Amino acid sequence: MDAALEVGMKPQSSEPRRVAELFERFGAEHDLPPKIVMRMELALDEVLTNVVSYAFGEDAADAQITVGMYISGSLVRISIEDNGPPFNPLTEAADPDVELPAEEREIGGLGIHLAKTFVRTLRYERVDGRNRLTLEQPLDGQPEEPSE
């Protein structure tokens, strides 16, 4: 089962939803397990929201973001590339302490924490002046049950 879909997106706040829902449809069309699709969709949404919110600053007019979705054999891969300045959302925010009571909780970093929990591999690279984030999830076997 091999498939690919590549889409361009703009650094606008409405775009992560559009692309996340495209991935949901891509997964359904290729009969991927709904649980894996839901988890990867959320991870994709969180990472894209981060990129759209923080990666471009004032240079948004020249921004080019490309999202590729691929199934090859038993691996699902999503690749996000942009031409913004170096920006690694995986290290941008500290991991949140999810054990704190409500009064002490801060919400920063929660999106990336969810993304890291819900996909097997999250990788950042700076390649030829572009940021590249890769999300990978094997299809054989369910992803590990996340723990709190």
Add this chain to the structure above:
Amino acid sequence: MKVTTSTSGAAMVAAVEGRVDSANAKDLDQELGAVIDQGGSRLVVDCSDLRYISSAGLRALLVAIKRTNKEGGGVAMCRVPDHIREVLEVSGFTRLTKVYATVEEAAGSFD
């Protein structure tokens, strides 16, 4: 996203339907804030038709939890689909609010 408000005993119930993400989390924040303004410091969030929630939606929920806690009430969740529950667990939200099977149980938890 759609939020429908009703009452159950002494609690206000906000049924949240659809998708909550960074594009509309501000709306959820406002809707829940309005319910709390109407005296809903005992707030039940009914998730039976909540299809999707990202960290932006959780942020709106955290605001409601903090505010109702401060006012001597709290937030109780109910009818949470498995895939939403997983998101709540990973985020540590099941430590901040309890999850019940029915609206009545959630509303009764404040008594």
